[in-house]
Amino acid sequence: MKNKKTIIITSVLCMLPEILSVILYKRLPEQIPVHWNSAGEINGYLPKAMAAFGMPFVFLLLNFLASIRLLYDPRWRGQSRALRVIGIWMVPLISLVMIPATLLMSLGVKFPIMSFSFYLTGIVLIITGNYLPKSRRNYVMGVRLPWTLDNPDNWNKTNRLAGHMxxxxxxxxxxxGYLHLTAAFHGVSVLIFIVVLIVVIPTIYSFALYKKEQDTGKL
Structure with a gap:
């Protein structure tokens, strides 16, 4: 019952921007900017009907999928409680902030979208990194690889490294975000570069631990 109530509340929050969409709809341009490149330049648009009324449903779907995975994980006791809370409420928060910001920017309101994205992602990474090593093996959060799920020592070491990164x-x-340095290495987004490193390096490290254990066992 508690899980169902949480899903209902977060779903309602995801759909609240629909109210603003109804209020602003007649004033919105026919094409709404919804994507920006690493330099902060618009490079993606949606028809206003899709942007105003379709985007909340996209967040609704994402929220449903995220909530189901988090709340009904057979190993939910292994999840960090703090990360569990963040995971449950993150999608509704993004919906409540980003959809109104997108609609208002299409009307000429100034909003530092790139800096805000960097700040939000940076804060989430810092919080997640602090709590990730405290998560025990589960099927939703953490570096979930065949080798980490099979071996608690591999899980702990890999997630500790991922947390630091x-x-x-x-x-x-x-x-x-503060210095407005959004691109690095010939225009590649700083955000994408960091995410790739966070994914690739712990994966390689985890596999190396697994191979070391296998080789040791053969001796």
Whole structure:
């Protein structure tokens, strides 16, 4: 019952921007900017009907999928309580902030979308990185690989490394957002670069631990 109530509340929050969409609809341009490149330039649009009324349903679907995975994980006791809360409420928060910001920007309201994205992602990474090493094996959060799920020592070491990298990456994003340094290495987004490193390096490290254990067992 508690899980169902949480899903209902978060779903309602995801749909609240529909109210603003109804209020602003006649004033919105026919094409709404919804995507920006690493330089902060608009490179993606949606028809206003899709942007105003379709985007909340996209967040609704994302919220439903995220909530089902988090709330009905057979190993939910292994989840960090703090990360569980963040995971449940993150999608509704983004919906409540980003959809109104997108609609208002289409009407000429100034909003530092790139800096805000960097700040939000940086804060989430820092918080996640602090709590990630405290998560025990589960099927939703953490570095979930065949080797980490099979071996608690591999899980702990890999997620500890990933946590440190998330904190470092989050701090770098905060600095980049403040200095408006959104691109690095020939235009590649700083955000994408950091995310790739956070994914790739712990994966390689985890596999190396697994191979070391296998080789040791053969001796």
């Amino acid at each position: 998330m904190v470092a990456g989050g701090l770098l994003l905060l600095v980049s």
